[in-house]
Amino acid sequence: MCPLCALSDDSRKMMDLFLDSRGNLKEVQRQLGLSYPTIRTKMEEAFRELLGKGPEQDPSEVLERLDRGEIDVTTARRLLAGD
Numbered sequence: 001m002c003p004l005c006a007l008s009d010d011s012r013k014m015m016d017l018f019l020d021s022r023g024n025l026k027e028v029q030r031q032l033g034l035s036y037p038t039i040r041t042k043m044e045e046a047f048r049e050l051l052g053k054g055p056e057q058d059p060s061e062v063l064e065r066l067d068r069g070e071i072d073v074t075t076a077r078r079l080l081a082g083d
Helices: 008-018 025-031 036-050 059-069 073-081
Strands: none
Touching: 008 025, 008 073, 025 036, 036 059, 059 073
8 A cells, every 4th residue: 555545534635735736835725724834733744644653742732732723633533542
């Protein structure tokens, strides 16, 4: 299986948008209508997942990001589980 195919739906969507926009995060931001810091965080998560690395944040930070709406429940669970 290809590495991109193994990504979660959210990460795969982010990677697809990233590649379609030729690596331009501002374009990804425009397409999704989200803030630049949110897009950057989502891309960092997608790249960490692609590389098989666990989360950089501690659990309280993950929960704060969930509360602010920067990540969804599925992503928060994955980050807290270290997947």
